[in-house]
Amino acid sequence: ETGVTQTPRHLVMGMTNKKSLKCEQHLGHNAMYWYKQSAKKPLELMFVYSLEERVENNSVPSRFSPECPNSSHLFLHLHTLQPEDSALYLCASSQEAGGEAGANVLTFGAGSRLTVL
């Protein structure tokens, strides 16, 4: 497989459930990202990992818990979510997170559509 793959594509969960979103990239990139896309707000950056180290945590509620076990995999663990957390969650990767190497071109996955009941 190539590119950025996200699973599951669709997820419906209750507010008391615990679930996880998975992202995998086969591009040899060193940085990975979680974005939230909802009808009410433009793309919101949630987390950034560079070489498996979290470098950005954008005031995201603790009910979202990221995990980056290696540079190819990124997870978003979900627990006790609220209905307003329903959104499309997009994963992306880039060669580097740093700004010195040139344009920071992100490659996005197709997203995981989350519905919280």
Added chain:
Amino acid sequence: GEDVEQSLFLSVREGDSSVINCTYTDSSSTYLYWYKQEPGAGLQLLTYIFSNMDMKQDQRLTVLLNKKDKHLSLRIADTQTGDSAIYFCAESPNSGGYNKLIFGAGTRLAVHP
């Protein structure tokens, strides 16, 4: 501050040119980007421009950058129905030693016969 503004909708006739406009706030952005999102898909990079350039052309796409006014535009020549999508402008402010992309709300382009 970090903020990117775009108009939300644009409707054009097939074969005409489309111009999508964007304003950004962070003058430290070294690169500015245009991404495209088709239904049910993630974002796909269309093009980007280095901040010391004022124009970049790539086939049917022309990007114009007015750094003084912090204004970016994307022109699509000979617009086709397959160009119908949401187009996102993004700035890349340098914070904490790395670049993060800040996106606008997206402009939904509708192409009609």
